[in-house]
Amino acid sequence: MPILSIRNVSKLFGPNAAQGVKLLEQGQNKQQLAKEKQITVGVNRVNMDIEQGEIFVIMGLSGSGKSTLVRMFNRLIDPSAGQILVHDKDIMKMNAEQLRQVRRKTISMVFQKFALFPHRSVIDNVEYGLEVQKVEKSKRREKAKQSLELVGLKGWEDKMPDELSGGMQQRVGLARALANDPEVLLMDEAFSALDPLIRRDMQDELLDLQEKMKKTIIFITHDLDEALRIGDRIALMRDGEVVQIGSPEEILMQPANGYVERFVEDVDLSKVLTASHVMRRPETITPDRGPRVALELMRERGVSNLFVIDRGKRLLGAITAEDASRAVKDKLTIQDILIPECPVCPPDKLIGEMFEQSSTSPIPISVVDEENRLMGVVVRGSLLGAMAGGANNEGVNANAEQLDIG
Incomplete structure (x- = not known):
């Protein structure tokens, strides 16, 4: 009531x-x-x-x-x-x-x-x-x-x-x-x-x-x-x-x-919209899978990186296609090529505060909750699409997903 x-x-x-x-x-x-x-x-x-x-x-x-x-x-x-x-x-x-x-x-x-x-x-x-x-x-x-x-x-x-x-x-x-x-x-x-x-x-x-x-x-x-x-x-x-x-x-x-x-x-959307508004579904893998599986997933989904999570969906890090290819050649595991220090942010972070973080990282920003569970990822194209306005968001986000713009 x-x-x-x-x-x-x-x-x-x-x-x-x-x-x-x-x-x-x-x-x-x-x-x-x-x-x-x-x-x-x-x-x-x-x-x-x-x-x-x-x-x-x-x-x-x-x-x-x-x-x-x-x-x-x-x-x-x-x-x-x-x-x-x-x-x-x-x-x-x-x-x-x-x-x-x-x-x-x-x-x-x-x-x-x-x-x-x-x-x-x-x-x-x-x-x-x-x-x-x-x-x-x-x-x-x-x-x-x-x-x-x-x-x-x-x-x-x-x-x-x-x-x-x-x-x-x-x-x-x-x-x-x-x-x-x-x-x-x-x-x-x-x-x-x-x-x-x-x-x-x-x-x-x-x-x-x-x-x-x-x-x-x-x-x-x-x-x-x-x-x-x-x-x-x-x-x-x-x-x-x-x-x-x-x-x-x-x-x-x-x-x-x-x-x-x-x-x-005339509203400055960067001071209003948050990461939760522009994030998209992350492409993930668990660390017990091999780099060959990771490469196949990247090929199927048209992306150049995957986010590594545990069984509780907590973020462990990320891997890139280049590192996964090297791991297959050198017989390494996902743990060996894991990038643990990938950029993260809470869901309520304003998108205006994310541009610098996004521009300096080859990996999309991970959106995590208070328990470090992965909620979504923000690619640079989503930030630009949000700034362009609601009417353009869907098209820019779709292009960003296909290109996997970091």
Whole structure:
């Protein structure tokens, strides 16, 4: 079951909003309602499920409705129509006390503006939400300290907000949200006010935190690079509607329509796609087979090298056709000609970081998991094909497989 489900949620502004909801259902569009009824459509019949533990990014240009949408998740803004289900319970049917508990225990929010109290110390800011909940002082102090340590601000507890940089102030805001130990973090343009370098650091910090916390994070941004970098899935909005939901790779390689295609056309794919996206099936052999068998396999499969694995599919190294031919002549074994130091990488390595490694090795790069099991190989042609764009990938990869370009 998703932690958060959005069902046909709309938000209209104007004196005739209720009438506008019916007109939307009858097929009228945003422009017609604005012109004929003076109704502004902020969010238009949005549906999405957000899963436990994922970073779900909602993005779009200014005016696309993303911030209005996220503020409905905890009813800072009430929807004009639709359901918002938290653990399958509709928050639109909750009374004031139930809603307060959702905001305190289930969903916390980190805003673009840090909203720190200038007269309170860092730790007093972080424990403020717990103070409002009347949590006993020693307990809230301990939770605040733990949150500050999580965001890398241990030792800064007694500083005042004006003694901190912008990035550090944003960390305080994040620590304040974490102190409540919420299930869901709403982050509305949380890093957009930061300088580019600090923003990049905060993105890294968030990804590191997520490794430890496994929270559900709903992140709002207008920055496509940021969305692609941190999102497990992305919802792209336009004029109050969701035009596509998918993984970063799906958004880039399988755009739903011309708008999405134009939106992503200038993205540097080398900073987004990973080894797992471009790897192909490896041609393998076990070390108990002879070099004559290896040569025959290479001939049948049209390749110039094989990857040597044990019975558990763990990578031992590679052999080349030239070395196998020499081994047949000199009566050597595969172990005798094994190249153990072949290039390897994890499946999540960005392809932009692989070009140098690929260009200096005659052997394709082996993609291995944490236990050194061989998952696939990346040939130079696959890297070039990925950079050329999704439409050309299949042809370039096929040529690379036939030629076995290292």
